[in-house]
Amino acid sequence: MRLQYILAKFIEIAVIFFVILTMLFFLFRLSPGDPISKVVDPMLTPEDMAHMISQMGLDKPLWEQYVIYLKNFVTGNFGVSFHYGEPVSRIIGERLGWTILLFTTATFLAALAGVWLGKVAAWNKGKRMDNVMSISALVCYTLFIPWFALLLLWIMGFKVGLFPLGGVLSPELWVGDSSTLVKLLDLIHHMVLPLLTLFIINLGSYLLLMRSSMLSVLKEDYIITARAKGLSEKVIRDKHAAKNAALPVITSVGLSLAFSINGGALTEQIFTWPGIGRELIFAVSNNDYPLAQACFLLIALVVLVANLIVDLLYAWLDPRITY
Amino acid sequence: MSLLSVDNLSIGYETKNGMVKAVDGISFSLEKGRPLGFVGESGCGKTTIGMTLMGLLPDNAKILSGSVRFQTQDLVRLTEDQWRSVRGKDIAMIFQAAMNALNPVYRVDDQVREAILAHRPDISDKELNHRIRELFELVEIPYERIHDYPHEYSGGMKQRVIIAMALACQPQVIIADEPTTALDVIVQDQILEELRAIQSKLNTGLIFISHDIAVVASICEDICVMYGGQIVETGTRKEVFSSPRHPYTKTLLGSYLSLDNEEHIIIPDMRESADLTLASGCCRFQANCTACDAACKSDQPTWIDISPTHKALCCDAGIIRNPHD
Numbered sequence: 114m115r116l117q118y119i120l121a122k123f124i125e126i127a128v129i130f131f132v133i134l135t136m137l138f139f140l141f142r143l144s145p146g147d148p149i150s151k152v153v154d155p156m157l158t159p160e161d162m163a164h165m166i167s168q169m170g171l172d173k174p175l176w177e178q179y180v181i182y183l184k185n186f187v188t189g190n191f192g193v194s195f196h197y198g199e200p201v202s203r204i205i206g207e208r209l210g211w212t213i214l215l216f217t218t219a220t221f222l223a224a225l226a227g228v229w230l231g232k233v234a235a236w237n238k239g240k241r242m243d244n245v246m247s248i249s250a251l252v253c254y255t256l257f258i259p260w261f262a263l264l265l266l267w268i269m270g271f272k273v274g275l276f277p278l279g280g281v282l283s284p285e286l287w288v289g290d291s292s293t294l295v296k297l298l299d300l301i302h303h304m305v306l307p308l309l310t311l312f313i314i315n316l317g318s319y320l321l322l323m324r325s326s327m328l329s330v331l332k333e334d335y336i337i338t339a340r341a342k343g344l345s346e347k348v349i350r351d352k353h354a355a356k357n358a359a360l361p362v363i364t365s366v367g368l369s370l371a372f373s374i375n376g377g378a379l380t381e382q383i384f385t386w387p388g389i390g391r392e393l394i395f396a397v398s399n400n401d402y403p404l405a406q407a408c409f410l411l412i413a414l415v416v417l418v419a420n421l422i423v424d425l426l427y428a429w430l431d432p433r434i435t436y
Numbered sequence: 437m438s439l440l441s442v443d444n445l446s447i448g449y450e451t452k453n454g455m456v457k458a459v460d461g462i463s464f465s466l467e468k469g470r471p472l473g474f475v476g477e478s479g480c481g482k483t484t485i486g487m488t489l490m491g492l493l494p495d496n497a498k499i500l501s502g503s504v505r506f507q508t509q510d511l512v513r514l515t516e517d518q519w520r521s522v523r524g525k526d527i528a529m530i531f532q533a534a535m536n537a538l539n540p541v542y543r544v545d546d547q548v549r550e551a552i553l554a555h556r557p558d559i560s561d562k563e564l565n566h567r568i569r570e571l572f573e574l575v576e577i578p579y580e581r582i583h584d585y586p587h588e589y590s591g592g593m594k595q596r597v598i599i600a601m602a603l604a605c606q607p608q609v610i611i612a613d614e615p616t617t618a619l620d621v622i623v624q625d626q627i628l629e630e631l632r633a634i635q636s637k638l639n640t641g642l643i644f645i646s647h648d649i650a651v652v653a654s655i656c657e658d659i660c661v662m663y664g665g666q667i668v669e670t671g672t673r674k675e676v677f678s679s680p681r682h683p684y685t686k687t688l689l690g691s692y693l694s695l696d697n698e699e700h701i702i703i704p705d706m707r708e709s710a711d712l713t714l715a716s717g718c719c720r721f722q723a724n725c726t727a728c729d730a731a732c733k734s735d736q737p738t739w740i741d742i743s744p745t746h747k748a749l750c751c752d753a754g755i756i757r758n759p760h761d
């Protein structure tokens with residue numbers, strides 16, 4: 114892959130991000146209402162408030178505020194959360210890890226399983242195995258997330274009591290001096306239900322996507338060419354068909370990761386998973402403007418980076434992409 | 437003994453409107469070093485024959501009758517596993533250089549390598565590389581281009597790779613199905629020249645399929661003219677070309693103005709296309725035949741010999757025997 118291509122992609126996302134950064138600035142300052150109340154916690158004492166106002170440059174003209182805003186962004190200063198009274202950057206930093214852990218695990222597991230099952234379904238097109246898999250996938254795909262998540266929580270967590278009802282850690286294990294293994298098992302125990310929810314919902318779409326992609330690849334001339342060489346059916350399926358068929362799934366994985374923060378907010382909310390999505394819901398409903406603004410920026414950044422990764426991965430896997 | 441002999445082969449396709457008999461009782465034999473050509477308009481069953489010889493018929497196809505003898509085996513009876521050891525090794529196919537007869541995500545040389553490894557898994561790296569070099573030399577692709585991906589090749593180069601792939605295991609029978617149809621005229625000529633040279637050098641059995649009688653005549657010793665799933669006339673190149681007897685062959689040649697005018701494409705002037713649902717064995721050309729009479733509708737056509745090598749399928753021996761009527 115040419116360095117030039119990667120560089121061009123980086124510049125592209127930098128420019129887009131800058132535009133979003135600017136738009137967010139104006140959105141938050143120019144929307145109706147007192148701009149100061151959106152940036153500075155109204156609960157502060159008058160002295161603190163005055164200090165904040167001068168630090169953020171809110172008493173200065175708009176363009177100067179904008180310059181300060183950019184400077185703050187570059188130095189990682191996103192202001193202080195109204196609710197937590199802590200720097201926004203620290204809150205985001207804590208939440209981000211949890212979101213990444215949950216969503217990348219769920220997406221990758223679902224994509225791997227979906228590609229494999231979709232391949233098998235397409236290969237057995239029209240047979241019972243295919244019908245069962247396709248219909249189940251369709252059901253998964255159309256599931257209403259909150260309903261399914263609550264159902265799972267109610268049965269597995271509440272009725273059967275196999276899994277905790279929410280959170281990521283059992284405090285008693287983490288305060289005491291338990292071994293790393295015990296802590297890890299505890300984390301997995303908490304992760305099972307939200308992971309299962311996301312896995313099942315994503316699995317349906319990956320399976321269907323892989324299946325239809327595989328079916329169209331199987332009609333390609335190079336599949337006949339492969340057969341004519343006397344290759345085994347397994348080699349034809351896995352080497353010649355599946356590799357081509359899986360390319361569209363990569364795009365889909367990228368998109369789904371890109372939208373995991375906002376798209377996953379409901380799941381995080383239901384399982385009280387301390388991630389960014391849940392924090393965003395909280396920030397918006399509590400008028401915690403600095404926190405909300407940082408969450409929005411992060412969403413934009415994640416979308417852009419996920420797209421970049423998909424582009425690079427695609428160019429690496431598909432030799433026809435010219436850069 | 438013939439390399440390959442086909443006897444009374446009939447193949448049908450299961451369709452929504454019932455069975456379509458795409459190949460109806462054809463017989464022929466292929467000799468080593470004597471290229472055999474099949475010519476006929478699109479849809480007359482040429483590809484179906486080729487695919488039968490490769491064991492690659494689609495799922496809805498059915499071999500209704502007949503046998504295909506190759507060496508000591510009747511190919512019609514092979515299991516899928518047995519076919520796998522024949523395909524590419526004993527009988528290989530050169531496909532039309534369509535857009536993607538090569539897999540876009542693998543390098544060209546690896547795709548040819550795969551064809552060798554499929555039948556010789558224990559070959560040493562040294563020998564494999566040597567063979568690859570030899571094959572690409574044979575089809576005149578510069579060695580420094582063999583690591584490219586298919587999309588970096590022109591149509592003609594892709595077709596050369598497909599030829600190299602077919603030759604990889606030194607098969608005894610090569611089936612070339614419209615190998616030049618997707619190419620432009622100049623490249624077409626180069627590829628034909630190449631095929632001719634390879635054929636005379638390796639002296640394999642070659643079945644050459646085309647809708648263009650001039651192309652077939654330029655490469656084949658013997659020619660089978662097909663119409664509606666039947667062979668209607670067969671003979672040496674000279675016999676079929678200079679004294680065609682079957683009304684369809686005459687139509688085909690008549691619309692092909694002259695041999696010198698190479699760019700002319702044959703479009704036979706037909707009123708309707710062949711009816712493939714007709715009962716087996718009856719004359720399928722009757723709807724388009726200028727010499728058709730009442731007997732043609734009721735009788736079954738028979739083979740009428742003109743010379744030991746030249747014969748035509750017709751209900752009316754008079755028409756066939758007296759070409760100038």
Ligand SMILES: Nc1ncnc2c1ncn2[C@@H]1O[C@H](COP(=O)(O)OP(=O)(O)O)[C@@H](O)[C@H]1O
Nearest residue numbers: 449451458477478479480481482483484485494
């Ligand atoms: N998979 C199929 N299902 C049904 N009919 C088919 C199928 N493949 C070919 N046919 C029919 O069989 C006839 C012969 O086709 P084909 O062998 O491809 O002819 P050619 O190669 O001479 O153009 C055509 O009428 C075609 O429509």
Ligand SMILES: [Mg+2]
Nearest residue numbers: 479482483614
């Ligand atoms: Mg054809």
